[in-house]
Amino acid sequence: MEARSAEGVPVGAAVAALPVEHPREFATALGRITREIWGPPGLPQQRGRAWLPSFACPMTRNALEMLLRGDVAASAALLVVPHTCDSMQALASQVMDLGAGGIPAVTFYHPRTLDAGARASFLRDELRRFRTEMERLLGPVADDRLAKAVAIHREADVLAARLLREGPRAGLPQTEQYAVLRARERLAVEEWLALMRDALDRRVEPRPRGAPIVLSGIVPEPPGLLDAIAASGMRVGFDDTACVGRRIPRDRLPEPTGDPMEDIARRYEALPPCPTRTVDPTTRLDWVVAGARAAGVRGALFVVPARCEPELFDLAAVRGALRTAGVPSVVVETDFEAALPASIATRIEALGEMIGARSP
């Protein structure tokens, strides 16, 4: 039997986290890996049916299924639930109030207001509360260790931004490049850094193949999606997915202040706009159009998880803004299938034909 702390959590176990963004520096400072629960694609839904209606999104369903199977409690000390949307909020409450998953949970609330002053002060208060909750369950976070964790995450942000900005590298197909970028979802930050350094050691592809496109949505799933993009003569020129591009600060990161809590807040504030965290009606449109222009894209692909409200609300406006900028787009909806359905593959090919990346 593995060792358990006074609170009954496995000693040294990982921290599990639901999608999408939350401050990871505290877990790192506590020497814990953060594992994100996106659920393997195509996860058979067995236990979750008794808990969720048919109209819950695939992310919520997969996460709940994994919680109910006991997979999460077996490997993690606690569950972090960022307040990504109404569905994740309901999932947090089912874990914390109804015992789903048998694991303690800590929430993190994203302040969503246009009132900059209120947002800034709440963010800092919420970070302190989050830290206190993590400490209550996992033990104290030493300031010097937190400072180290902040520094290493900062380094990771810088490398990830470079990987995204510089585009394809020799001998590293885009599928693999994404595997590197998404490794943060399950690896310790040090391991992630090592993977990114390896990737960055390769030279930048001077003439990358494929017509650049915008890839938008929550997560580049189902498996085979990126291969289908490549097979249709395209590549991702600008990433606007919630799990990759929208949580890598792309502009220059704010300089360290010497106060790790303040640095965490400033890093959060430097993140690109995302409908799971931000509410400004126009910032995201400007962000996507500017990114599309800078990458010289010819089209856009929106990969939307079925019934995902945060993503769906902005879809018409973002597509409209791209259309005005001369960028045609295609939307595919995914239920996190185990493999790429033919219907999605056909739409991707048709996008390639439409923008002349693939001869019909």
Next chain:
Amino acid sequence: MGLLRRIRHEAEARLVGPAIAGLNAARRLRRLEAKAPRPPLGPPLRNGVRLRAIVERYYFAGRTADGARPVAWVTSGAPVEVLRPLGYYVVYPENHAAVCGAMRTARDLCEAAERAGHSRDLCSYARTDIGALLAGRTPVGRLPKPDLLVCCTNICQTVAGWYRTLARETGARLVFVDTPFLQGDLLPHHTAYVRRQVETLAAEAERVAGRELRMPDLERSLRSAQDAAFLWGECLATARARPAPWVGIEAFFHMAPIVVLRGLDEAQAYYRDLLGELRERSAAGVAGIEGERVRLVWDNLPIWSELRRLGDLLAARRANLVAATYTHAWSECADLFSAGDPFDAIAATYTSVLLNRDLAHRARGLADLARRYGAHGVLFHSDRSCKPYSLGQHGLRDLLAREHGIPGVVVEADHSDPRSVAWEAAAGRIEAFIEGLG
């Protein structure tokens, strides 16, 4: 604001609208009196006629409001008390969508939004309103253009996406009052955050209206909202009697004033009269459903397009909805309106509403409602268009059955898009559930 428009608006809102609504009301009252009894339904409420007149007057006044008064479009759970003293005409897109749902025009308006690229998986209230805005059609005649959009996230995050869209389409100034979801208790940093945003809202509302918000006026509007909420709670509490003096489904309609006229004296006056009528009925032994046999609690928004059929189904089985978490939500936080100075009170009240609280709180509330109202079971409407209300209901049902011995059934439908309602299937489940109660 133009003086001529102001005069025209005042004339229409104070004279023409009430006159038309009055004529309609007189006609309806005559019809009501002439109506043959429809057993097992008890005699209809007189105040039903008055309610329609109030709603008619409210929407009629809106037709000429823009340019004459500042106009705000707000979420149902927005702190409207701040806007009242500044003379705003306030549009409630959710109430408007519910009216469209009940009048069965929601489908057409949803389709207009879908044609503009909005997914059918988005909330049907949002699609109805966005569709009405884009198509320029509404069954209420005309909605005035907003000068200000106020989005309070205490009911869902859906409104954040919805109001962003409204801001893009109307160009109106958008103000958020973001209320952190309370997983557990209301904490000081929650209150501080919300308070600060309400202060910003007040400043912005003053700027748009071109006048100053006076503290005594704000206090008065809060007291008025609190009184109306208490009175509404008392109206609902009359259904604790056996038999309940009114048909519970009607409460979904009678909640309109606490939503759209909150903070105005008209709401208090209305609920005072409604309470009088209900108490009169109680004293006289008048029942909403004669021979009432089954008492049920409803959880979630109603299925607006099917309320009539639901009413018939329940009445045929001598069943009444004696309470609903949705209607009760509008009275539950009334105490908090007087917690501290006006801004703290607003922050506490609006952050503590039902849908901003965790499932443990909702489970306690449901068990309490079922106990106080002597309910035999709970109908959980699993509403495709309302994720915060619906995700978690299955667990609530199990918990209620396990720990409190209160059975429940989950029925999937939608609050306003009839295309997402399979009534036959839903009705079958409800019937089987009632039969199972014995």
Next chain:
Amino acid sequence: MIRPLRVGVDAGSTTWKAVAIDGEGRIVAAMLLRSEPRVEEQSERALAEMLGPLVPEAPPRVAATGYGRRRVPGAVARPTEIAAHAFGAAWLAPDASLVLDVGGQDAKAIRLGPGGRAAEFAMNDRCAAGTGRFLENTLSRLGIPWDAVDDMVRGAPRAAQISSTCAVFAETEIVGLIADGAPVPDVVRGLVESLADRLAALIAQVHPGGAIVATGGVARCRPLLAAVAARTGQTVRPAPEPQLVGALGAALLAGP
């Protein structure tokens, strides 16, 4: 120099279609069969049968489209159904600006760009209620042949309201309507109008304007096209041989 025959195969999920064009750009052969599970075998056999009498002087250039496009042997190009329908329809109706294709398994609206290339498209294949299969199944349940629909809808005084989104729910709703005594013609008209609603919504996604040409098996249903026209405010006419448009488009894409 002899220009080879260009052959397009549209290997769909319910029907297999092929069209051959000669060096002068004339359609010289066409074929429509029920799809068999083995696309490879069916394609080889049927193509041999279709091309045999033509005695081609040079080996034909074959392009394949449709659900089974990857399994048609020897194809020089494998365009998507979207590209094939766009090219085929643009060739048949050069004045059209939009293609509405209602097949058995899916429905798509395609805005045509220069040279017959798709400029924008929207597709429904998740929900059966928006496809031809739903109409076909329901008609066959009610025992109504395709050619009777036209007169039936014209004679129906009103459309029965079918509000369900989902094909399964809609079927129950239809059974209920008939059981409640709704006249069959009203139900058929309601059915046609509910499909028209969904198709109009699909068309709206691609920023329409100008004439619409309809392809796919359901394009034979004139009342449906009229209902779509009424909803979109644009003229909608069926392509000649609407079921062969995809194969024709593929043939056009098989070579210069």
